[in-house]
Amino acid sequence: MTTTLGTASAAPGEFDTGRLEVGEARDGSPVGLPVAVINGARDGKTLYIQAASDGDELNGVGVVQQSIPQIDPSTLSGTILVVGIVNYHAFQVAQHRNPIDDTKMNRAYPGDRNGTSTERIAAATFEAATRADIILDLHQGSTSRMINEVRVRCGPRHRLHRECLELAKTFGCGYILDQKGPDGQLARAGPDEGIPTIDPELGGCVGWDDESIRLGVRGVFNVLHGYGFLDGDVDSEPQTRAGGFDQYGSPAGGLVDFQCDLGDRVSAGQTLFEVTDVFGQLKGRVTADNAGIFWRSRRLPQVASGEYVCSVGVNIDSV
Template sequence: MTGGGVRVGGRSPGRPIRTEPLKSTDTNAVIMTTTLGTASAAPGEFDTGRLEVGEMRDGTTVGLPVAVLNGATDGKTLYVQAVSDGDELNGLGVLNRLVPQLDPDEVAGELLIVGVVNLHAFHAAQHRNPIDDTKMNRAYPGDANGTSSERVAAATFDAAKRADLVVDLHQGSTSRMINEVRVRCGPRHSLHRECLELAKAFGLGYVLDQKGPDGQLARAGPDNGIPTIDPELGGCVGWDDDSVSLGVEGMFRVLRYYGFLDGSVETELQTRASGFDQYGSPAGGLVTFERELGERVGAGDALFTVTDPFGQLKGRVTADNDGIFWRTRRLPQVATGEYVCSVGTDVDSF
């Protein structure tokens, strides 16, 4: 790859993404340089840097790791981010493997990348921002003068708003979950079809098509006219090689489908769920699952049993509706009423 490293120069590290003309030696030519924080790249270049989002308690600057890939030819702009939740590392694994494979000379358009959004939670190895105890993906579009999480959301959303497409890489935290893509704008949204198209291009095979909570980037993006998806790359502690590989493949599919890279993409039917049934435990004890992730279930089918430490049955839970066994807790021990699993419902193909 060309470029690389961190080039600061006289630029303000906290400055949002922008594109500015840079005069070349040819007085008739104008080179458009793209910057994100301290990262700056002319056409055919790649650069890394930091996007300032505040200070630590000792006054140390908090700078998110960012990268800019400016393709050699014109095209669309794609914004990608990972680790919005500090313990969701599969998206970072995707970027770690994807970016070295991209040659700016072979790319049309621009990629704006934030590698670690929730930097405070990432360093603490926890889900929520420990500075304000906030789940970052409930803070969008953010507030430049707000809480720690709102400021991070505002700075990253400034970059996302410059894009034609947004991919927000997630996973199912540390629980077990199928690999899926989430479309969170809701079926009545004016960009619903475009978001579904982006999800289909990513091509994980499963799509959750359900309006998400306020503050999600996958809702704020469409509300600002930008098709946005939220790939949930499985769920694990650390990162999972299989889910990371699927995420890399999905990103390449998006890059080819929307013309950033040469090559064609044939989209396939995706299995879509429009809702969830969530199940808690009827008793305290140890859970044994009766279904595998991704398996179809019918109403009345056994989902799991709960036993005491000596294997004596304390409860059995069955499905309320037809659907797909979608997500489970990772640890077997449960208290009465504690979350155990989810079934995706209202299932169809598109």
């Protein structure tokens, strides 16, 4: 059966690209998101993939760019629906939030067809996503520095938690954050519709990072192999899970000197960073409240008092 997404249309064994119209720009011209359909030669599940829900998070776009050309529809069982760039307006100006309404896309799901610009895009992409059996919402830690991880955002008490956690383990970045997310996230809204959904956070950088993209491409193919879309084995490894974050701000204004690297195990009381003035004089030192993993940090060294500096993943176990 022919499958369509926006103007993309593919019969079994075919691939096509097109646009999914989501509104109009300020000059009245139509705004369409780049979409693709890979329709397998054999019946099977449907996978939905989207990237750049936040306009400056480009590693997911790199994953789409590199993984989709490697998938041969003649060897595929099932269908893959792809939205390559979700936050169209933010992507055009390399910003995190949609500049039309100053809104973060990944707080707007399931969206509203008659709402703001962001809500309309969320509604259109959510309609596409809920046609699927599995949802991958590709993100990164904005332009800060962060380890490669996968987020399970439905919460441990959700009826689909086990399925979402298994999907995160199959994707396999090495680290999992298993913590209920804010309202409006696709990784919250998808499971509420009965669809296992994960939010791979592929590092954090300005532009994109080759290693994070490589891990993301491997994750996509792990899912394709693990869920029967393609023949082959999952490239699996043990996953380290965090149940939440301790976040740290600066006690003073100045320059940050980190005492830990991303992915380091830290113990309670261990120094995470120091703050000095421009002449190197110590102004403050921050230590870990709990044992965990040094997970995320700001990119620029200059900070004001109280400004965010870093996060430590806590409640660590292995899954």
